[in-house]
Amino acid sequence: MTVMKFGGTSVGTASAMKQAMSIVADRATSGAPLVVLSACSGMTNLLIRTSEAAGSGNLREAMECSRQIREHHTAMAAELVRDPERGALLREKVQGYIDELEMLIKGVDIVGELTPRSFDTFCSFGELLSTTIFAAALQEDGHEVVWQDVRQVMITDGNFSSARPIEELCVEAAGRFIAPELESGRIVITQGFVGATQDGRTTTLGRGGSDYTAALLGSWLHAGRIEIWTDVDGVMTCDPRIVPEARSIRVLTFSEAAELAYLGAKVLHPDTIAPAVSKNIPVYVLNSRHPAAKGTVITNDQALLEGMSYGGLVKSIAVKKGQCIINFRSNRMLGRHGFLIEFFSVFAAEGVSVEMISTSEVSVSLTVSDSGAVDRLVRRLQDMGDVEVEHNVATVSVVGDSLRMSRGVSGRIFSALKEVNIRMISQGASEINVGFVIEEREVPQALRDLHHEFFAEGFPGAIFQKPASGRNGE
Structure with missing residues (x-):
């Protein structure tokens, strides 16, 4: 059925x-x-x-x-x-x-x-x-x-x-x-x-x-x-409104699709994945305007994944705009147990979800949606340490299950971005995405450079198809 x-x-x-x-x-x-x-x-x-x-x-x-x-x-x-x-x-x-x-x-x-x-x-x-x-x-x-x-x-x-x-x-x-x-x-x-x-x-x-x-x-x-x-031919390698050369991905694992959904891809609602995973039901993302297009299949079926596998590292590049960076620094963090519990309790109290995070001994940098709650957060965090906010930024995430087993991916990513000012870097705990934060105005340049690096013409393409539509979801 x-x-x-x-x-x-x-x-x-x-x-x-x-x-x-x-x-x-x-x-x-x-x-x-x-x-x-x-x-x-x-x-x-x-x-x-x-x-x-x-x-x-x-x-x-x-x-x-x-x-x-x-x-x-x-x-x-x-x-x-x-x-x-x-x-x-x-x-x-x-x-x-x-x-x-x-x-x-x-x-x-x-x-x-x-x-x-x-x-x-x-x-x-x-x-x-x-x-x-x-x-x-x-x-x-x-x-x-x-x-x-x-x-x-x-x-x-x-x-x-x-x-x-x-x-x-x-x-x-x-x-x-x-x-x-x-x-x-x-x-x-x-x-x-x-x-x-x-x-x-x-x-x-x-x-x-x-x-x-x-x-x-x-x-x-x-x-x-x-x-x-x-109204698109499946999940795309990138937002086609920004990168017209974006292609439809033929196959994704459940973990890749879930990662993309949470990181800003517009085709799937994040919660869609969980019920399908529980019963290992394949999910097909298809285009009602071009029903003959193959679309994207999301599955953990190894036979299907291997049949459509290719030699590349990256499946897709996701972007989430409307973010801001909160940079927090306090010497009280050094060697103190439980400080981060106190720190993140402020976010919980304000109902703010953290998108991306990077930490050191005495500092935390993280991204949140740029909303009215940010000012309230800052006022409360200033009682704990020094706070700086950077507005008008976006998170960009390079996603692919092969990343967890591959060397040199980060080098290729950041080499491709030599013309872009990177404000923050975070390696996903799932090990299938590398994320970073840039100014919103530099998103088009970053996406074009990354897409050219990983999806240039001539790249083994069994997993991709040319899109029949240039739109990016409903």
């Missing part, structure tokens, strides 16, 4: 949805797939804007947003479903969701407060609408389709906007609601980042959670493969 997840740009318009439908229909010839959809591109942002307008008392703006949401989905439904009877039923369903949305808008406006629970309910409408239209269009094309409200299956805690599933309940529900439909040959269409508490309150898993949902459902239902359909 295959789990197929389509992102927002893959279902954002009627023509994009038709393309996704043809891909699903093709997969259905070898067994009914489970299809997980995001909201149409731009709709989640519009729903967030709707919620914020309602919460701030701007009823006119909130209702205008609702009108735009209604018009987008009504037009899409009319183009995809032409049968009068089926079309009328679909319009009724779409209007029913819009009516619920507008009731919520008015309720929040009257109360004068946008609660986390209400916010998640606002965000859920995008996927409820996209999946309802997609299921109806597939049915009109003659396929046996079941629309499944994922809130019956994705049972979560009450941590709104970043809820986590209660796994034992979810496994039982997936086996009860989804498995029988797939076994009977019916395509199941469901939502991505939506869930519900045990008492039925709508939650969401956070932005990007639809990838996570697809992987979880694949794990719970013992899928043979998980497909993430996006």
Whole structure:
């Protein structure tokens, strides 16, 4: 059984949805797939804007947003479903969701407060609408389709906007609601980042959670493969918006993919990897605009990895902008046990995650996201030692499983960067990435030089393919 997840740009318009439908229909010839959809591109942002307008008392703006949401989905439904009877039923369903949305808008406006629970309910409408239209269009094309409200299956805690599933309940529900439909040959269409508490309150898993949902459902239902359909030809060797020569990577290990996700690659949500790893389910990153492209397979299957292996060291180069360096120095660190516990407790208290770190006997340099929390951190750290902050920097990470067994990689990296001012260096504990920090303005130069060093034309290319699209994810 295959789990197929389509992102927002893959279902954002009627023509994009038709393309996704043809891909699903093709997969259905070898067994009914489970299809997980995001909201149409731009709709989640519009729903967030709707919620914020309602919460701030701007009823006119909130209702205008609702009108735009209604018009987008009504037009899409009319183009995809032409049968009068089926079309009328679909319009009724779409209007029913819009009516619920507008009731919520008015309720929040009257109360004068946008609660986390209400916010998640606002965000859920995008996927409820996209999946309802997609299921109806597939049915009109003659396929046996079941629309499944994922809130019956994705049972979560009450941590709104970043809820986590209660796994034992979810496994039982997936086996009860989804498995029988797939076994009977019916395509199941469901939502991505939506869930519900045990008492039925709508939650969401956070932005990007639809990838996570697809992987979880694949794990719970013992899928043979998980497909993430996006608008690029898989995971790229580099950001093609910066380096046009970037290529699609044919195969990655789970550890490489997880490392890239956490280090700034935009194709995969970081949490996607864990459920797939637990069952060793291969994850395919594919392009819905060019379904013939091979994309990227993420796997620990040694036979597949060896069949696509090559003589190079590096798989991809990831970049994360919007960072700052915090340089901390204190003689109190010298020979004192427990000082770093005290130091990092400040970050924990402020809820700040450290991205990259380098230490010596009396100093620590690290990177964090450049946000309002940095000023609070600095004030607290100044009571412990000298603090200096460098803004407008980016982390760049060179990733590849072969790095752990290879000599001279660092020499090649930093030789290629002779024209770039490196502010900080960190060797990943996983030993599959070498990271460093540079000024944001020097990112294009650094990426071009590194990509030329490790992925120049003529390099053994069994693992790569030329991209059919120059975009970099959804």
